[in-house]
Amino acid sequence: MKLAxxxxxLMGGSAALAMRQAGVVDSVVACDLNPDEIQTSIELxxxxxxxxxxxxxxxxxxxxMVATPVMTMEAIFRQAAPGLGDGAVITDVGSVRGAxxxxxxxxxxxxxxxxxxxxxxxxxxxxxxxxxxxxxxxxKNVISTSGLWADRDAVERMEGLWKACGANIIxxxxxxxxxxxxxxxxxxxxxxxxxVKMVTESRNPDELLRMGGTGFLDFSRIAASSPxxxxxxxxxxxxxxxxxxxxxRRELERFQKDIDEGNADRLVAEFARAAQAxxxxxxGPKGKK
Amino acid sequence: MKLAxxxxxLMGGSAALAMRQAGVVDSVVACDLNPDEIQTSIELxxxxxxxxxxxxxxxxxxxxMVATPVMTMEAIFRQAAPGLGDGAVITDVGSVRGAxxxxxxxxxxxxxxxxxxxxxxxxxxxxxxxxxxxxxxxxKNVISTSGLWADRDAVERMEGLWKACGANIIxxxxxxxxxxxxxxxxxxxxxxxxxVKMVTESRNPDELLRMGGTGFLDFSRIAASSPxxxxxxxxxxxxxxxxxxxxxRRELERFQKDIDEGNADRLVAEFARAAQAxxxxxxGPKGKK
Numbered sequence: 001m002k003l004a005x006x007x008x009x010l011m012g013g014s015a016a017l018a019m020r021q022a023g024v025v026d027s028v029v030a031c032d033l034n035p036d037e038i039q040t041s042i043e044l045x046x047x048x049x050x051x052x053x054x055x056x057x058x059x060x061x062x063x064x065m066v067a068t069p070v071m072t073m074e075a076i077f078r079q080a081a082p083g084l085g086d087g088a089v090i091t092d093v094g095s096v097r098g099a100x101x102x103x104x105x106x107x108x109x110x111x112x113x114x115x116x117x118x119x120x121x122x123x124x125x126x127x128x129x130x131x132x133x134x135x136x137x138x139x140k141n142v143i144s145t146s147g148l149w150a151d152r153d154a155v156e157r158m159e160g161l162w163k164a165c166g167a168n169i170i171x172x173x174x175x176x177x178x179x180x181x182x183x184x185x186x187x188x189x190x191x192x193x194x195x196v197k198m199v200t201e202s203r204n205p206d207e208l209l210r211m212g213g214t215g216f217l218d219f220s221r222i223a224a225s226s227p228x229x230x231x232x233x234x235x236x237x238x239x240x241x242x243x244x245x246x247x248x249r250r251e252l253e254r255f256q257k258d259i260d261e262g263n264a265d266r267l268v269a270e271f272a273r274a275a276q277a278x279x280x281x282x283x284g285p286k287g288k289k
Numbered sequence: 290m291k292l293a294x295x296x297x298x299l300m301g302g303s304a305a306l307a308m309r310q311a312g313v314v315d316s317v318v319a320c321d322l323n324p325d326e327i328q329t330s331i332e333l334x335x336x337x338x339x340x341x342x343x344x345x346x347x348x349x350x351x352x353x354m355v356a357t358p359v360m361t362m363e364a365i366f367r368q369a370a371p372g373l374g375d376g377a378v379i380t381d382v383g384s385v386r387g388a389x390x391x392x393x394x395x396x397x398x399x400x401x402x403x404x405x406x407x408x409x410x411x412x413x414x415x416x417x418x419x420x421x422x423x424x425x426x427x428x429k430n431v432i433s434t435s436g437l438w439a440d441r442d443a444v445e446r447m448e449g450l451w452k453a454c455g456a457n458i459i460x461x462x463x464x465x466x467x468x469x470x471x472x473x474x475x476x477x478x479x480x481x482x483x484x485v486k487m488v489t490e491s492r493n494p495d496e497l498l499r500m501g502g503t504g505f506l507d508f509s510r511i512a513a514s515s516p517x518x519x520x521x522x523x524x525x526x527x528x529x530x531x532x533x534x535x536x537x538r539r540e541l542e543r544f545q546k547d548i549d550e551g552n553a554d555r556l557v558a559e560f561a562r563a564a565q566a567x568x569x570x571x572x573g574p575k576g577k578k
Contacts (some may be wrong), residue, residue, distance in 0.1 A: 054412040140502065183488060186502045188508040191480060194540045196563035199472060210568060211430065212473045213410040217570065218507040219477040224567040227560035234548050234556055245545050249481045249538060256534050259523050267523055271516035274485035278513040281498060281506065
């Protein structure tokens, strides 16, 4: 089975490596605008060959995975479409589904029935294929958001590849996906970026940053993520993120009031509500102790 | 050297264990309102004996460490003062300095010169002495905020104990401490609590929480922290936290505008500013890869 990865970064590289190691992919073509990423992926044994040309990369591929910032995907789908074999599957790993799936329907033409999008809820803040980690998907959710347009065998093949990486498949509509991840992923990223940006605009940002403990470091880890990737997510899932941000700002207004007025009972009750919910989830995959 | 720990939880237990293992403390008295915490600390070899009575716990102690929520400290200082030996040192590990140091000056009377506060920038969201971790302070900062009131030997003894645990001592005024940690610790906790509380009030909180990936889990880990401890911090460092929260809310207002208006260039520039600053710090102590 031949896989073409368009956008050979952390996510594309980790997926290719995981699928190779699981024995479900035999050869990998790397396509990237940056020849260094192609070179690195070949040196690391992730890819066998590479090209900067999208159309060339998909020729003869059984599965084409697009792993670039979401706003670039429509152009990539358009370039890839003429080269897709009839039995090939095309997928993407983008964090936004609605806008990307609409762009796929516009750009893929009659190949749209071979489009089987799957969003892995995994990743990392370090950019580049050199950080590729084939264990990244083990025990993680992969959200499959295919609709009625898709050939069943394309969806099942794509889901099977992710299962082979150790992931759990969860099916969801694109609309529900974009609501859920606006809250559970997109919003925390915006909040963390905004917080670190604010600190950099303090009078002594270097002193402040040096003083951050584990709480700050965990809270802000995602603020090291790719700015372009997150700009694209904010613009393509704009309505849902905007609603969440507005709701969170109202939440903070209430906390401000409780702190300013010294509402001890309300503060402890609200903190307790959060603590109880969060404790139920455990410390997280990197959890201490 | 005999150490009395008043408030035998995660922090007090970790400190006692670290100091024992470093060979700078020979015996430990545990004082806690909760007899289970005393019992656990004895079973774990952290303490040798215990009592629920503050005055009793400090008799014969060379160092008294108060590790309770900050608003309880004034009463504890008052109960402890008559039992403190002339050469003994009293300290606390609270996250707020100004209000606590004022309460110590009121409550300790002529023993105030033996008060040497040190705040370790370390901890964890799991409550209770059973999670005590003697390695918690290795390579971490401990902020020493003693002022002119303090006997030099008391300050140096206290700082020496923390150094023996592997910590770096940083001296700072109480005022500066409370400004720095309002931004770098207190505010992220409030933001994380507020976020998780908001999620619990969604239509499908359980589904949402199950869908959170590593980004959400890291961002929200501190929302599992002790509600009472954080209520006390919010109320005793109220002004600085309130200023920070107001500033952050203005920041979010600008991000809301950028997202709503689709200001791609501003968004990417602001994310990049944050990402650059955050990448300089590394992934954090539990960092992946």
